[in-house]
Amino acid sequence: xxxxxxxxxxxxxxxxxxxxxxxxxxxxxxxxxxxxxxxxxxxxxxxxxxxxxxxxxxxxxxxxxxxxxxxxxxxxxxxxxxxxxxxxxxxxxxxxxxxxxxxxxxxxxxxxxxxxxxxxxxxxxxxxxxxxxxxxxxxxxxxxxxxxxxxxxxxxxxxxxxxxxxxxxxxxxxxxxxxxxxxxxxxxxxxxxxxxxxxxxxxxxxxxxxxxxxxxxxxxxxxxxxxxxx
Numbered sequence: 001x002x003x004x005x006x007x008x009x010x011x012x013x014x015x016x017x018x019x020x021x022x023x024x025x026x027x028x029x030x031x032x033x034x035x036x037x038x039x040x041x042x043x044x045x046x047x048x049x050x051x052x053x054x055x056x057x058x059x060x061x062x063x064x065x066x067x068x069x070x071x072x073x074x075x076x077x078x079x080x081x082x083x084x085x086x087x088x089x090x091x092x093x094x095x096x097x098x099x100x101x102x103x104x105x106x107x108x109x110x111x112x113x114x115x116x117x118x119x120x121x122x123x124x125x126x127x128x129x130x131x132x133x134x135x136x137x138x139x140x141x142x143x144x145x146x147x148x149x150x151x152x153x154x155x156x157x158x159x160x161x162x163x164x165x166x167x168x169x170x171x172x173x174x175x176x177x178x179x180x181x182x183x184x185x186x187x188x189x190x191x192x193x194x195x196x197x198x199x200x201x202x203x204x205x206x207x208x209x210x211x212x213x214x215x216x217x218x219x220x221x222x223x224x225x226x227x228x229x230x
Contacts, residue, residue, distance in 0.1 A: 003028060003228070005146025006130045008137035010197065013185045014158035014165075015151040016208060017133040020220060022082070024131045028224065033124055034073070035134035035141075036104075037084040038117050040095035041071045043107040045086060052103055057110070066116055093169050101181050105188040108135075114195055136195040138203055147227055148203040149220070157209045158182055 007024060009017050018034055025032035046052040051062045072085045083092040094100070107113055114136075121141045124130055132141065138148035153161075159179040166173050189197040199205065204223060208216050 002129045003030060003146070004128045005227075006125045006128055006132065006142045007224070008142045008145035008148045008203075009131065009133035009151060010135060010138050010149070010199075010203065011133075011151030012153070012155075012158065012189070012197070013182050014162040015153045016161065016216070017151050020149070020151065020216070021131045021133040023217060024220065024224065027221065028131075030129050030131045031124070032082065033121060033130060033132045034082070034084065035117070035121060035132055035137065037073075037092075037095060038071045038120075039108040039113070040100050040104050041084055041086040041091055042069060042113055042117070043100050043104045044091055044095050045069050046107055047099070047103060052106065055103070055106060057106065059110075059112075062110070063112060066112065071120075096166065096169055098166065098173060098177060098181065101185075105185050105192075109188065109192040109194060111194055118195075135189055135197040138200045139198050140195045143200075147224060148200060149223075150199045150203040150205045152205065152207050153209040155179070155182055155186070 007021075007030070009021050011017050018036065021032050021034070024030060043052070045065070046057070046062060049061070049065065051058050051065065068087075070087050073082050074085055074090075083090050084095060085091065118136075118141055121132060125132065125142055134141070138145055138150070156179070159175065159182050162182065163173065163175050163178045166178065206216070206219060211219075
């Protein structure tokens with residue numbers, strides 16, 4: 001199956017957007033793009049290069065480095081997972097750490113970064129059959145997407161999910177740090193001037209705070225099947 005339209009998934013941090021997108025991609029044989037990972041990889045590059053240091057950004061150095069930053073995704077068929085590569089290095093586990101999380105919103109709000117990545121994202125989706133999750137997919141990247149989902153959940157639920165996810169990579173993490181990070185990211189994502197997180201009028205809202213994985217998937221798949229059969 002190859003769908004002639006794209007699916008946009010927006011929402012707050014740690015709502016399970018990536019999991020939803022991956023499940024959709026697997027079920028309907030769509031191309032999945034994790035835009036959050038793209039911004040995280042950019043952030044990691046800036047941290048390593050000291051383009052960002054103590055929350056301050058060297059814009060001149062970042063501008064001159066844009067063409068040197070290559071972000072790619074590789075699918076591991078044996079493990080059925082997609083990994084993020086930064087300049088040919090697998091950085092999947094590194095970009096999920098708290099240090100990158102604490103800096104990614106600063107990088108993601110920059111005009112030069114968003115313009116570069118939005119251009120890449122639109123190019124990937126120009127022929128349809130792409131499911132993409134992020135903050136501005138339905139509003140900016142794919143405004144004509146066939147389906148737009150807006151995923152949300154209570155912040156305490158999201159913090160718990162994020163905490164459990166990060167525990168897979170490190171034991172040196174506190175729940176309160178995760179909660180504070182999500183509160184800051186929510187504020188930054190919704191208040192930034194450039195491409196803020198918004199719920200567009202034609203999006204389908206899903207609050208999964210109290211839903212089981214099966215209930216969530218059933219809602220998602222029913223929506224997609226209705227679109228396919230319309």
